[in-house]
Every structure is written in C-alpha cells, then in structure tokens.
Amino acid sequence: MKTTLDWMPTGNIVQALWSLTVAVAAICLIHRSPAQTTYEQATTDRFAPGTNIIEKSATAYPDDMVSFSNAVIAAYAANAGGVFDLPTGVASGTTVYRGTFGRGNTRRLVLTSSVSMQNVTATGTFIPVSGTNATTSSADQSGYRIRIGPVLDAATDLPVAEEVKRIGFVVLSRTHGTYPCDIRATVFFSDGTTTRATATVGNPKGSDDTFFGFTAPEGSAITNLLLESFLTGTTTPVSTRICWDDFGFITGPAYVAPPPVVHNISPAAYAMHAASNGIQFQVQSVVPLEPGNILLRLNSEDVSAQLIITGEPTNRLVAFFGLLPGQEYTMTITATNEGGSTTVSRTFYTGGFTAYDSEGFSDDLLYPLGPLQPVSHGRGTWTPNADEPAEIVDAGRPYGKVLQRLNTGIARADVLRFPPLSSGRILLEFDVLVSTTAGRTIDVALQPLSGGTTMASFLAWGAVPDKLCYYDNVQWVPLADLVAGWHHCKIVNHLSGPAAGRYDVFINDAPVRLRIPWRNATVGTPLGLFRYRSENVGPVMEYGLIDNLVITAAEEDPEAGLAPTILNLRPDDGAIVRPQAGIQFEVTSADPISVGHVTVLLDGLPVSLSATGTPNHLYVAYDEVLPTGNHTLEVYATNAVGTTTLTVTFIVADEEWMVHPAEGWASPWQWTSGRPQWRNESPIDGSGAYLRLDIAGTYRNFMRQYQSGANLDIGQPHYIRWKFRLVDDNFAANFTVFNDRVHFFGRNAPRLTGSTDASMNWGIMATGAEQTPGSGICAGQTFWVFDNMDGTGAFSLANLVDTGVALIPHHIYSFSVRLNPGNQTYTVAITNETSGAWFQSAAPHRYRNLSVPGNTHTYLHFGVQASATDEPRSFDLDSVQIVQAALPVVLLNPQHSGSAFSFSFASQPGATYQVEYATALPPAQWYLLQTLVGDGTVKTVADPNPSGPQRYYRVRTQ
Numbered sequence: 001m002k003t004t005l006d007w008m009p010t011g012n013i014v015q016a017l018w019s020l021t022v023a024v025a026a027i028c029l030i031h032r033s034p035a036q037t038t039y040e041q042a043t044t045d046r047f048a049p050g051t052n053i054i055e056k057s058a059t060a061y062p063d064d065m066v067s068f069s070n071a072v073i074a075a076y077a078a079n080a081g082g083v084f085d086l087p088t089g090v091a092s093g094t095t096v097y098r099g100t101f102g103r104g105n106t107r108r109l110v111l112t113s114s115v116s117m118q119n120v121t122a123t124g125t126f127i128p129v130s131g132t133n134a135t136t137s138s139a140d141q142s143g144y145r146i147r148i149g150p151v152l153d154a155a156t157d158l159p160v161a162e163e164v165k166r167i168g169f170v171v172l173s174r175t176h177g178t179y180p181c182d183i184r185a186t187v188f189f190s191d192g193t194t195t196r197a198t199a200t201v202g203n204p205k206g207s208d209d210t211f212f213g214f215t216a217p218e219g220s221a222i223t224n225l226l227l228e229s230f231l232t233g234t235t236t237p238v239s240t241r242i243c244w245d246d247f248g249f250i251t252g253p254a255y256v257a258p259p260p261v262v263h264n265i266s267p268a269a270y271a272m273h274a275a276s277n278g279i280q281f282q283v284q285s286v287v288p289l290e291p292g293n294i295l296l297r298l299n300s301e302d303v304s305a306q307l308i309i310t311g312e313p314t315n316r317l318v319a320f321f322g323l324l325p326g327q328e329y330t331m332t333i334t335a336t337n338e339g340g341s342t343t344v345s346r347t348f349y350t351g352g353f354t355a356y357d358s359e360g361f362s363d364d365l366l367y368p369l370g371p372l373q374p375v376s377h378g379r380g381t382w383t384p385n386a387d388e389p390a391e392i393v394d395a396g397r398p399y400g401k402v403l404q405r406l407n408t409g410i411a412r413a414d415v416l417r418f419p420p421l422s423s424g425r426i427l428l429e430f431d432v433l434v435s436t437t438a439g440r441t442i443d444v445a446l447q448p449l450s451g452g453t454t455m456a457s458f459l460a461w462g463a464v465p466d467k468l469c470y471y472d473n474v475q476w477v478p479l480a481d482l483v484a485g486w487h488h489c490k491i492v493n494h495l496s497g498p499a500a501g502r503y504d505v506f507i508n509d510a511p512v513r514l515r516i517p518w519r520n521a522t523v524g525t526p527l528g529l530f531r532y533r534s535e536n537v538g539p540v541m542e543y544g545l546i547d548n549l550v551i552t553a554a555e556e557d558p559e560a561g562l563a564p565t566i567l568n569l570r571p572d573d574g575a576i577v578r579p580q581a582g583i584q585f586e587v588t589s590a591d592p593i594s595v596g597h598v599t600v601l602l603d604g605l606p607v608s609l610s611a612t613g614t615p616n617h618l619y620v621a622y623d624e625v626l627p628t629g630n631h632t633l634e635v636y637a638t639n640a641v642g643t644t645t646l647t648v649t650f651i652v653a654d655e656e657w658m659v660h661p662a663e664g665w666a667s668p669w670q671w672t673s674g675r676p677q678w679r680n681e682s683p684i685d686g687s688g689a690y691l692r693l694d695i696a697g698t699y700r701n702f703m704r705q706y707q708s709g710a711n712l713d714i715g716q717p718h719y720i721r722w723k724f725r726l727v728d729d730n731f732a733a734n735f736t737v738f739n740d741r742v743h744f745f746g747r748n749a750p751r752l753t754g755s756t757d758a759s760m761n762w763g764i765m766a767t768g769a770e771q772t773p774g775s776g777i778c779a780g781q782t783f784w785v786f787d788n789m790d791g792t793g794a795f796s797l798a799n800l801v802d803t804g805v806a807l808i809p810h811h812i813y814s815f816s817v818r819l820n821p822g823n824q825t826y827t828v829a830i831t832n833e834t835s836g837a838w839f840q841s842a843a844p845h846r847y848r849n850l851s852v853p854g855n856t857h858t859y860l861h862f863g864v865q866a867s868a869t870d871e872p873r874s875f876d877l878d879s880v881q882i883v884q885a886a887l888p889v890v891l892l893n894p895q896h897s898g899s900a901f902s903f904s905f906a907s908q909p910g911a912t913y914q915v916e917y918a919t920a921l922p923p924a925q926w927y928l929l930q931t932l933v934g935d936g937t938v939k940t941v942a943d944p945n946p947s948g949p950q951r952y953y954r955v956r957t958q
Contacts, residue, residue, distance in 0.1 A: 043082030058199035063213030163221035272424025288313035326351035356380030420528030442544030561590025694874035701863030711910030740768030821854030907934030
C-alpha cells in the first residue's frame with residue numbers, strides 16, 4: 001500500500017480547472033446544456049455500516065476513518081453533517097447529488113459532478129461498503145471533479161450561511177485490469193489553497209477499499225474535489241472508473257471575513273506635512289480587495305480616481321500625490337471587502353498657520369474688562385478657571401488691556417485650546433511682566449488637548465527666586481535671571497525633526513537655552529492646549545501679566561540640531577581597568593565640531609586628546625598610561641546649540657584579580673551600592689593595593705562570577721583564595737547580634753542584597769551572637785563553615801563546623817576553599833595572619849545546595865551585614881584567586897636506554913612541576929632534576945647519565 005499527502009498552492013491544477021470551466025462556459029453559449037439528472041436522499045449519520053469493511057485510510061488523524069466517522073455522528077446530531085450512503089440506485093447520467101441532513105432535515109447539501117455518473121452494485125466490478133449501491137463515472141475517465149456545495153435551506157432551496165468544513169469518502173477497490181492503480185484526491189479550499197492525498201487502491205474488489213478525509217484550514221471551506229487515477233508509482237494517467245461510496249460531510253457557519261485594516265498612514269493625525277510628500281497608506285485584507293473598493297476623500301471631495309494602488313490583492317499599497325501647500329486637510333479613507341468597511345479620518349496641514357492671535361486682547365466684545373470669558377477667537381477657544389478666572393485689566397500705555405492671573409493662594413489655571421499639531425513646530429510668543437521676582441507668580445505650559453500632567457514645554461517665573469526656570473520632571477532648573485519690567489518671551493517647541501521632543505527659550509529675542517527636553521510628553525503626541533496658571537506656593541496677591549499672545553504652527557526646522565552626544569565612553573562608570581586601558585569615546589554632532597570642542601578633565605585636570613573620524617562623528621582618545629587609583633573623569637563636548645557633559649568614576653589597578661576582562665572571570669566586580677575605593681596604605685598582602693567597600697545599608701557585598709578558562713576547568717577540583725580585613729572601629733558595641741555578620745559564599749545566582757541562603761554551595765560566616773539564645777548556632781564571634789551533614793540543607797547546629805578562629809577587627813585573614821564539584825564537597829583553610837590562629841578542615845564538607853550541578857555555583861560573594869543600616873562597617877578585600885587544584889601525576893613510558901633513563905607524564909595547564917630524584921628509600925634527601933611548566937601536553941623527562949646503582953624519581957606539582 002502506498003499513501004501520500006501533500007499541501008500545495010492553487011498552481012496549475014486550479015489553472016487547469018479554471019480553463020476547463022471557461023471552455024465549458026463557452027460551449028454553453030453555443031449549445032443548450034443537457035438536462036441534469038439529480039439524485040435525492042435524506043443523508044444518514046452512519047458511515048459505512050455494511051459488511052464490506054474499509055481496509056485502510058489514506059489520510060491520518062484527525063482525517064482518518066474512525067475519527068471522521070465519530071465526528072459525523074456528532075455533527076448529524078447537531079444538524080451540521082451527514083453521509084450520502086446511496087440507499088437507492090443512482091440513475092445513469094446523474095450529475096447532481098442532493099441530500100438533506102441533520103435530525104430535522106432542515107438543510108440540504110448539493111454535490112455536482114463534472115461528468116455523468118451511474119449506479120454500482122456488488123454484481124459488477126466493485127462492492128459497495130454500505131447497502132447495495134455505490135456510484136462511479138458512466139464512462140472510463142482518468143479523473144473527474146465534484147463541486148462541494150452550496151448548502152441550501154431544505155424548505156426554500158435558497159443558500160444559507162453555511163459551508164462544508166470537512167469531507168470523508170471511500171474509494172472502492174476493483175476487479176479489473178486497470179487496478180491496482182494510484183488514486184489521488186485533491187481538495188480545493190475557499191482561501192485558494194489545496195491539499196491532496198494519494199493511495200494505491202488494489203485488486204480485486206472488496207479487498208482494498210480506501211478512506212480519504214480532509215479538513216479545511218481555519219476560516220476556510222471545501223469547495224471542490226478532484227479524483228484522478230494513475231499507473232501505480234507514476235504520474236501517468238490511466239483511464240478507468242473511480243467509484244465512491246458513503247460520502248460524508250460536516251458543515252459549519254460560513255466564514256465572514258473581517259473588514260480591511262488600514263494602517264501605516266502618512267501623514268499622521270495633525271501632522272505638519274510637506275504637500276510634495278503626498279499621502280501613503282496600506283490596506284490589508286484576509287480576502288482579495290479590489291482597487292475600486294478603496295476610497296479617499298479630501299475635505300469631502302472624492303479623489304479616489306487619482307489613487308496609485310499597487311501590491312497584492314490582500315496587501316494594497318496606496319499613494320496620492322495631489323496635495324496643495326498651505327492647506328488644512330481632513331482625509332477620509334474607506335476600504336471595503338465582503339466583511340464590511342473600515343473608515344479612518346485624519347486631519348493634517350500642508351503649511352504653517354496662526355493657531356491663535358489675541359490681537360493684544362483689544363477686542364472689547366471678546367475681551368471686556370473683568371473676568372476672562374469662555375470665548376472663541378480665530379482658531380482658539382478660552383476656557384477660564386471656573387472658580388477664579390484670569391482677568392482682563394488695563395495696564396496702561398503702551399500695552400493697554402492685558403491678561404492678569406492673580407495668586408490667591410490656590411492653584412488656578414486658564415486654558416486656551418487651538419488646532420492640535422503632532423509634528424512640525426509650535427511657537428508660543430507673548431509679552432510678560434510679573435509683579436515680583438522673589439517668588440513663583442505664573443507658569444505656562446504646552447499640553448495635549450486633554451491637559452492633565454503631560455507637558456511639552458513648562459516654564460515658571462520665580463519657582464527659584466529671581467529666576468526664570470524650566471521643569472525637568474524632577475525639579476525646577478534655573479534658566480535666566482528675572483528682571484523687573486515687561487519682556488518678550490518666545491518658546492519654540494520642536495515636535496519633529498532633529499530636535500524633536502525639545503524646546504528653545506528666547507527672552508527679548510536672545511536665546512536663553514536651546515533644546516531643553518520636554519517635561520514628559522511623548523514625541524508624536526498631538527499638542528493643542530496652552531495653560532496659564534498661578535500656583536498655591538506663590539506669594540499671595542502677586543500676579544503675572546501677559547499680552548500679545550500669539551501661537552503659531554510651523555514646519556519643522558531641519559537645521560535645529562542638538563547639543564553633541566557623547567557615546568561609548570570607556571572606562572565605564574564604576575569600572576576597574578588596567579593602566580594601559582586609556583580613555584576612549586565618540587562624539588556625534590549635527591553641527592561640525594573638532595577635537596578643540598571637546599574637553600576631558602581627569603581628576604579635575606585637562607588631558608591632551610587625539611581624534612579621528614569626521615566633524616560630525618569624532619572618535620576621541622587619551623592613550624597615555626593611567627595612574628593607579630580612584631579617578632573622576634569629566635567629558636565636555638560643545639557645539640552651537642550647547643554643551644553636553646558626562647561624568648564617570650572608575651578605578652585603575654595593576655593587579656589582575658581586580659580588573660576586567662581577566663582570565664577565568666566571566667564578569668567585572670559588582671557591589672551592593674556606592675563605589676569601592678582603591679587603597680594601598682596599610683597593605684594586606686605585604687605590598688600592593690586592595691579594595692575597600694565602605695557603604696551604608698544592611699548588606700554590603702562584593703560579587704564576581706568566574707568561569708573556565710585556558711588554565712582553569714571549574715568542573716575539576718579548584719581553589720578559591722582571598723584575603724580579608726574587617727574595618728570596624730566600634731566592634732565591641734556594634735557587632736553584637738546575629739544579623740551583624742561577615743560572610744563569604746558561592747551561589748548559582750547573584751545575591752548582592754543578601755547573605756547566605758539555601759542556594760549556596762559553600763559558605764563561611766561569623767556573627768555578632770548566636771542565632772537565638774542557647775541555640776549555639778554561630779556562637780562566639782568565630783568563623784563557622786557550613787557542612788550539609790544531614791543532607792537537608794537546614795541551617796542548624798548539626799550542619800555547622802566551628803573553626804575556632806575568632807573574628808577580630810583590623811586583623812588580616814587569608815582564606816582558601818578547595819572545591820570538588822564532582823562529589824559536591826569542599827575543604828576550608830583559614831589563617832589569621834596577625835595572630836597566627838588557623839583552621840584546616842579535618843574532612844570534606846558537603847555543599848548546602850545539592851540539587852544543581854556542582855560546577856554551577858560560580859557567583860562568589862564577599863561581604864558584611866549590619867543589623868542597623870547606619871552602622872559604620874567597612875571591609876578590605878585582596879588577592880582573590882581561582883586556581884586549579886593539582887591533579888594526580890601518573891608516570892608513563894619509563895625507558896632505560898644505555899646509561900640514560902626517561903619517563904613521561906601528562907601536564908596540567910598553568911601548573912609548575914618539580915622533577916626530583918633520590919638514591920635510596922627512604923631518602924635522606926630529594927634532589928631537583930628539572931622544573932617544567934605544564935601546558936596540557938605530555939612532558940618527557942630525561943636523566944641522561946644517572947650515577948650510582950639506583951635512582952628513585954618523583955614529580956611534585958605546585
């Protein structure tokens with residue numbers, strides 16, 4: 001038996017069927033179609049209940065025989081399926097099969113064959129699988145089609161909103177010379193795709209009846225079935241009869257396509273848009289969309305005939321290039337498919353315009369003396385504060401009527417709404433006077449129409465005494481001195497272009513500050529509200545006056561660049577680097593700059609710089625050797641717009657354990673907060689520098705992750721070594737409770753803000769007191785080692801080992817932890833180098849966390865804990881090393897040739913080997929023969945002329 005199943009696009013089969021349809025249609029124009037012969041039955045819910053069993057399925061679950069049969073029974077009960085079981089004979093010449101279905105027989109499915117069909121009984125060359133009848137073509141054919149549907153109302157014979165979702169049928173085996181042959185069933189779906197299955201159907205009859213089942217993709221329906229016969233194993237058509245029986249089907253609601261989606265619209269809503277750029281948008285539809293179903297109206301005029309439409313039927317790209325400059329447009333896009341219509345409307349502008357002009361508040365009808373009225377003037381509309389509106393007052397010559405906002409001790413705001421703008425520029429211009437500069441009198445803001453706390457520009461007079469200020473969303477920042485009297489203020493908000501999201505401030509036409517970041521508005525937000533407000537924190541009965549308020553919408557300024565940008569500064573903030581690291585960074589600027597526009601201060605002193613690149617993108621470097629120690633680096637870059645400053649602190653060290661990158665380390669040092677200090681006074685290891693962490697808080701940790709490297713395999717035994725000193729000048733008074741601690745531990749994840757826990761593998765700790773009175777846990781202010789002796793990981797006295805080495809402030813301690821990841825154990829050695837006290841593990845200790853692989857605890861933690869966050873407690877760390885433990889040396893290939901003797905051994909990368917000999921055992925002395933450095937290769941040792949009757953050799957690893 002051979003069965004194949006393939007998915008394929010419409011391709012040549014659909015094209016062939018379409019060509020056939022066109023040809024038949026053409027013939028029908030000339031000749032009257034013969035009368036159709038129709039077969040009628042009420043379908044059943046049972047699939048193939050006869051004695052002639054179905055031998056196989058050409059299709060797999062859920063389209064196999066058993067699954068489909070069960071599905072049809074359920075569908076029939078729900079009035080959504082049935083089986084053509086052909087209970088009566090099919091008249092010769094039949095082309096249409098009509099079957100009512102469901103328990104109420106309220107629906108009818110129509111199957112239409114492309115060729116004349118006839119009845120088949122068991123007396124012929126086929127055996128039906130149910131009852132006594134099956135059906136096949138009236139003449140030998142190499143293939144024929146069956147159109148599936150429509151689904152009709154059984155009472156009216158009118159189509160209903162249902163379609164066929166699944167079909168299943170049996171192709172009968174035959175006693176005939178053309179069988180066995182390959183039968184291929186191809187199913188066509190309403191979404192334009194197809195699927196097919198091929199099976200070899202055998203000979204004789206009743207021996208190889210084959211089931212075919214198909215399910216439409218989600219949202220699609222089955223529309224056609226093509227049955228074809230081929231010589232076995234080939235694509236050579238064979239003319240024969242293809243007979244089917246028990247044609248089952250399952251229906252479902254007709255798929256209704258969703259309306260089209262219109263997106264990627266340019267211009268955006270309320271955009272300032274160049275007319276020459278036209279309009280572009282995209283229309284996507286799950287069903288083909290005809291170009292004629294895409295409409296565009298501009299200010300109510302239908303311009304659809306001018307659209308340029310490209311792309312695929314389900315993904316249309318649309319453009320229009322008939323815009324005129326200096327216009328306000330409302331465009332309405334409508335796209336329609338069989339699922340409905342989608343309409344999108346946008347307003348945009350193709351030129352600047354005056355959004356509002358107070359005309360000096362001179363119009364007595366609009367601006368009578370007294371409270372500000374809720375009036376519309378030009379394109380702007382005032383909404384005064386309902387409780388205490390601003391007032392129109394006469395300020396005398398030359399200003400006349402002006403708008404006054406009096407501070408009564410309560411925050412009050414009046415707002416002016418105008419046509420919103422989402423790109424381009426909004427210019428706010430007005431004359432302003434404040435009655436005092438000593439306190440906050442008025443503020444002005446540009447906002448979306450909805451108001452709230454979203455703001456672009458936001459200025460206040462006197463928020464910092466005697467200063468004009470802007471708000472950076474955190475605090476008020478002074479811009480300029482406030483001087484008594486009238487001044488002209490101009491605020492330019494950049495909604496798009498290079499300076500988008502920033503604004504410029506001019507006082508009396510002189511720039512005060514350029515490219516100030518908006519308070520918190522998002523670029524692209526339509527802005528259309530001017531807020532004029534007095535604040536409750538200002539001096540009572542003081543006021544501000546504004547006059548000649550003009551708001552202008554303008555095109556974006558492509559020349560409005562930004563202050564320079566400083567990028568990729570190295571060293572990073574907080575980094576620990578080598579002296580040879582130097583300083584490198586990049587500076588980008590829309591305005592051309594040179595290295596002369598860049599200044600670097602290292603610890604307050606300028607350094608000489610070199611630069612490459614272009615005037616708009618400089619690569620700047622300081623290549624001198626950096627001195628060891630703690631450093632502050634300030635970078636300044638200036639162009640015509642302003643100066644950008646970037647400040648970092650970092651450490652320069654010449655010890656490998658401190659710096660990054662370094663062999664065996666996966667990441668740089670991290671710490672809980674603050675900054676560590678590089679120190680070299682009172683050295684820990686006799687000479688050189690160390691790191692001190694002196695911060696506040698509960699947890700004060702260093703952490704670093706290590707990894708395998710060229711000379712380290714962390715899956716094998718290895719040492720972690722370090723030196724430590726506690727700096728606590730009031731130890732007796734402060735280090736008194738269990739949560740006063742010194743701790744060192746390894747873990748499989750970072751824990752910078754914590755102490756030892758159940759996820760560590762190894763751990764060493766000392767505390768100010770036992771965990772609870774009488775528990776004995778970590779008592780005595782000595783170092784304790786965790787040993788998971790009971791396997792539970794519990795932090796209990798039974799799982800702790802007291803080293804007896806006391807924790808004493810300002811003493812220097814050296815620690816060595818030997819890890820054996822293979823069996824998840826470790827040993828500890830501690831030496832108080834100041835007092836001489838020491839500890840060595842008598843036996844290995846078990847990891848606390850035994851649930852993860854032993855080589856995954858790669859995050860090392862060194863730190864202290866304070867029971868009070870303000871307790872002064874710092875510590876020094878030095879000489880942190882990860883060293884491979886020596887592996888056993890096996891002597892290989894001993895050879896004695898003449899007077900020479902040689903042997904070999906496998907070396908370990910980074911290990912130092914001392915080859916020694918003695919002349920007797922036990923030896924009075926071992927003599928050095930050779931020193932070798934391991935590199936992972938096999939080393940050969942030769943003793944060319946050993947003297948004496950015998951020699952003994954050994955290899956010691958360091």
